[in-house]
Amino acid sequence: MRDWCPRITKTFINQNADKYQHELKQVTRIAQCPDCQGARVNAKVRSVKIGGLNIADCSAMSVADLQDWLGKIHDDQADTILQDLKRKIVNLITVGLGYLSLERGTSTLSGGEGQRLKIANCLSSPLNDVLYIFDEPSVGLHPHDLTGIKKIFKGLRNKGNTAVIVDHDPELIAIADHIVDMGPGAGREGGRIVFEGDYQSLLESGTTTGRALSDPGVVSEPAAPSHGFYTIDKVNAHNVREARAKIPRHMLTVVTGVAGSGKSTLIREGFMAQHDAILLDQKPIKASGRSNLLTYLGVFDPLRKTFAKATGESPSLFSFNAAGACPVCKGKGVVTLDIAYMGDTSTVCESCHGTRYSTQALSARYRGLSIAQVLKLTADEAMRQYREVLGPAMQALEDVGLSYLSVGQALDTLSGGELQRLKLAKLLKDGIHETMVLDEPTSGLHESNILQQIALLRSLIANKGLTIIAIEHNLRFIGQADWVIDMGPGAGSAGGKVLFEGAPLALMRRNDTPTARAMNAYFGFIKDAAVQP
Known part of the structure; x- marks a missing residue:
């Protein structure tokens, strides 16, 4: 047995893959x-x-504490190293990561933390005349955290670099020197440049983005909770200490606070540990590369059976994982060449032209379309063509704003925001849980899509009596909450406290937390104040 231990450790335990993690947890401990x-x-x-x-x-130590400690060291021999280290630490603090420790594993960082770490690293670079492209750097960030991010971007520009930012956040759009607006819609309805110019011209342009930015929305005035409360009893985890809160039933509660303030801990380690709820986050759906929207929503089998009944063929002929698979690419749609001393090269299969299906499967048609052509339809088109089979599933996709996707689109090509909305669509189709937790539901959404999402959540609460809890930074979304729990005041050890519980208006009137001040600035000064601070 002693001889086998090193081999088992090397082959199974020390591997990073998740393949054996479930089995290993049963026989090992860390x-x-x-x-x-x-x-x-x-x-x-x-x-x-x-x-x-x-x-x-x-x-x-936290980065902030390390900065204080380094300030006490005075050594001429180490001065060059100290100055470089201090500059890098200042950059981390500037992007709001002063609460992290240097020993923290990068795999444990949230998406927003990882994004800011990359941005801070860019500012540390002495290079200039470099083109930087940032993909949604505002994800996971509170408006308070964006202050430092904006300084980073301006600093990169002022050093002679070019920064291209792909983002929906109004604050980041407002600081841009030049704006390119794409649209007018999503999917096939988009792909065109509908505006180029400065921020003020965008507001006056009449595009979907311009109209959304010109109207920040209003702050709701909800009725007092009338169905009782869920209570969160004494949470002690990570930076949250002795925290208690209450969440009204059958209402929309938004948990706010700067990044790292303890929002997720309060809900995941507190509420979800004490109450039955379902969590919708942006983690990838565990599925193979052969999975698509239809398989995830559970309607591909009924569609194949419908094709089989109409054509007299076997249902397996209409599966690219079974009898219908292209014999050349085996249903993958691509052929991968393994060339010695070079990386693998993938090309579209010349036999099926990427459809994944055999000639026999492609020749069978129902209502004028082959199964491969159906998979290329958008959810909206599939609804019209095959309503009796796909209707409820396609309606769910439309309700969550995903009707522009092709029904055969692979799950591993979806963004985090799309994945979360797809999970919500599945719940709408299969049956909604009484209590839902949404982790940053507006991530990756345009302001106009956020309006659609708010309307959907409102209808679920009104028609199905749901309790919905959202961990969120978007100010338009927060303004539409029935109840707000504000965490903070800072991040890490400087946070973890419940600062406020109540209606959005009451939080704004207090104006004593980062969220309250951000809401007053957003609703009070971007346009004629919907609510005066």
Whole structure:
């Protein structure tokens, strides 16, 4: 048995793949190293100290605390290293990551934290005349956090670089020197440049984006909760200490606060540990590359059976995973060539032209279309063509704003925001849970799409009596909440407290938290104030 241990450890335990994780958890356990106590460095390294602290102690500090500690060190020999280190730490603090420790594993960072880490690294670069492209850098960020991000972008520009930002956030759009607006719609209805110019011209352009930015919305004035409350009893996890809160039943509650303030901890470690609820986040759906919207929504089998009944063929002929698969590419749609000393090269299959189906499957038609042509239809087109089979599923996609997607689109090509909305569409089709938690539901959404999403959530509450909890930063969305729980005041050890519970208007009137101040600025000054601060 002793001879097998190293082989088992190397083959299974030390692999990063998730393939055996479920089985391994049943026979293994992870414990802190008794020698280094989790420091991960040997005794000799731990014995070297500056001001009573070794390198492991410094790595365990928050970045903000490390900055204070470095300020106390004065050594001419290390001055060059110290100055470079201090500059990098300042950049991390500028983007709002002062609460993180240097030992924190990058795999444990949220999407917003990872994005800001990359941005801070860009500012540390001495290069100029470089083109930087940032894809939705505002994801996961509170308006308070965007202050530092905007400084980063302006700093890159002022150093002689070009920054291209792909984003929906009104604050980032407003600081741009030049704006390119795409549209007018999504999917096949988009793909065209509908505007180019400065911010003020965009507001006056009449495009979907211009109209949305010109109207920040209003703050709702909800009735007092009348169905009782869910209570969150004493949460102690991560940076949240002794936190308690209440959430009204059959209403829309939004949990706000700066990034890292403890919002997710309060809900995931508190509410969801104490109450039955379903979570919709943006994590990828566990499925193979052969899965598509129809398979996920559970309507591909009925569609194949419909084709089989109409054509007299076997249902398996209309599956690219079974009898209908192209014999050349085996239903993949592409052929991968493994060339020695070079990376793999994939080309569209010349036999099926990427459809994945055999000639026999492509020749069978129902209502004038082959099964491959059906998979290329948008949800809206599929609804009209095959309503009796696909109607409820396609209606759910339309309700969540995904009617522009092709029904055969692979799941691994969807964005995080699209995945979350797809999960919601499946719930709409199969049956809604009484209590739902949405983790940043507006991520990746245009302001006009956010209006559609708010209307959908409102209808679910009104018609089905749901309780919906959203962890969110978007100010338009927060303004439409029935109840707000504001966390903070800062991030990491400076956060973790419930600062406010109540209606959005009451939070704005207090004007004593980062969220309250951001809401007053947004609703009060971007346009004629819907609610005066």
